[in-house]
Amino acid sequence: MNAHSNGKEAKPARKLCIIASKGALDMAYPPLILANAARMSGIETHVFFTFWGLDIINKAKMKSLHVATVGNPSMHPMFHIPTMLGGLPGMSAMASTMMKKEIDNLGFPPVDEFVQVLIDSGAKMYGCKMSMDMMKLDKEDLVEGAEVLGAMEFLEIADGAQIIFV
Amino acid sequence: MVLTPPATLEDVQFNAEGFMIDPFAWIPELAEAIAEREGLQLTERHWLVINFARKEFEANGEAPTLRSITKNSGVDTREMYALFPSGPAKLAAKLAGLGKPTGCI
Numbered sequence: 001m002n003a004h005s006n007g008k009e010a011k012p013a014r015k016l017c018i019i020a021s022k023g024a025l026d027m028a029y030p031p032l033i034l035a036n037a038a039r040m041s042g043i044e045t046h047v048f049f050t051f052w053g054l055d056i057i058n059k060a061k062m063k064s065l066h067v068a069t070v071g072n073p074s075m076h077p078m079f080h081i082p083t084m085l086g087g088l089p090g091m092s093a094m095a096s097t098m099m100k101k102e103i104d105n106l107g108f109p110p111v112d113e114f115v116q117v118l119i120d121s122g123a124k125m126y127g128c129k130m131s132m133d134m135m136k137l138d139k140e141d142l143v144e145g146a147e148v149l150g151a152m153e154f155l156e157i158a159d160g161a162q163i164i165f166v
Numbered sequence: 167m168v169l170t171p172p173a174t175l176e177d178v179q180f181n182a183e184g185f186m187i188d189p190f191a192w193i194p195e196l197a198e199a200i201a202e203r204e205g206l207q208l209t210e211r212h213w214l215v216i217n218f219a220r221k222e223f224e225a226n227g228e229a230p231t232l233r234s235i236t237k238n239s240g241v242d243t244r245e246m247y248a249l250f251p252s253g254p255a256k257l258a259a260k261l262a263g264l265g266k267p268t269g270c271i
Contacts, residue, residue: 037270040232042252107233108271117236120243 015044015161017154022166023052025065025096025111029103031166032056032114039121046161047118048154049146050128053166054135057125057143062112066096112143119145126154175199185259185266189223192263200261204252212249212261215241219262229264231255233271 016038020031031047038045055061069075069086075095085091100110109117119125126149127142139148149157178196179187184203186192197216201208208216218239222230232255236243250257255267 033270039247040253040255040270107231107269109233117233117243121247 012160013044014038016046017158017161017163018045018047019154019163019165020047020049020053020056021051023055023061023065025067025099027166028053028056028065028111029108029114031164032111032118033108034164034166035118035123036114036121039118039123045118045123046126046154046157047123048126048128048149050131054127054131054137054142056111057115057127057146058137058141059143060141062115062143063110065111066092067099068092069095115143119143124157128154175203183266186263189264192220196263197261200263204257204260206250206257206261208261209249211241211245215239215246215249215258216262219258219264223262223264229255229259229262229267231267231269231271 016035018031018035020028022028031053035045035047049057055065069081069091071083072081072086075081075086081091081095104110108114115125125143125146127137127139127146129148129150132138132141132148139146142148175196178191181187184200186196186200197213198208201212206212215235218235218241219230222228222234230238232243232246235241235255235258236246241249246254246258259265259267
């Protein structure tokens with residue numbers, strides 16, 4: 001923000017670091033929405049995708065994230081799916097399709113498009129090196145524009161930043 | 167209906183964040199004045215966005231979301247952040263005399 005626009009003292013520029021560790025459809029949106037809101041306010045933003053969060057920036061997985069219907073205590077307000085029903089074939093796919101439709105109705109993009117918007121907006125996206133090694137992934141498996149980083153390097157970037165863990 | 171349109175920032179009411187209180191009091195000259203206050207130099211591409219935002223406001227009663235700007239105005243996400251680095255939808259709305267956009271996309 002302008003230091004001289006109104007004569008007030010310049011605050012140090014904000015920086016936000018988000019760690020995305022979950023790969024379910026409903027848990028992919030919080031880090032993406034937070035990162036996008038931060039970028040829309042001109043805040044320097046870094047998102048570190050680790051463990052299942054890697055699915056969000058994995059080209060092969062990002063279009064097919066699902067919401068859990070087994071043992072999920074949060075399946076409301078639509079209806080409560082008892083775990084025994086939730087394990088039947090097609091239930092997770094159906095719940096995921098419904099959720100995608102609701103997200104679309106709100107004007108939010110699907111995950112793959114959202115990730116691209118974030119990259120275009122200048123958010124820095126990183127795949128966690130350790131998780132990638134564990135899942136046998138390469139940089140080429142990640143969406144173009146994502147880098148590979150280890151935890152220590154990420155923490156250097158996070159110095160002075162506000163950190164959100166999802 | 168404004169009978170004598172304001173031409174300088176002093177004639178216009180802004181809220182604490184710098185957004186015009188009355189969007190109907192906006193005229194194009196104000197965009198230039200607000201841009202100068204924000205430290206921005208307006209180009210044709212900025213004007214494309216400002217005009218798009220005004221048209222959307224006239225059609226829908228509110229400032230367009232960043233997503234609708236990037237999908238429908240011809241200016242994509244990368245360019246929006248290049249034109250308005252400190253916050254594209256907010257800055258475009260300020261320049262167009264519109265209220266702060268409330269959405270997060």
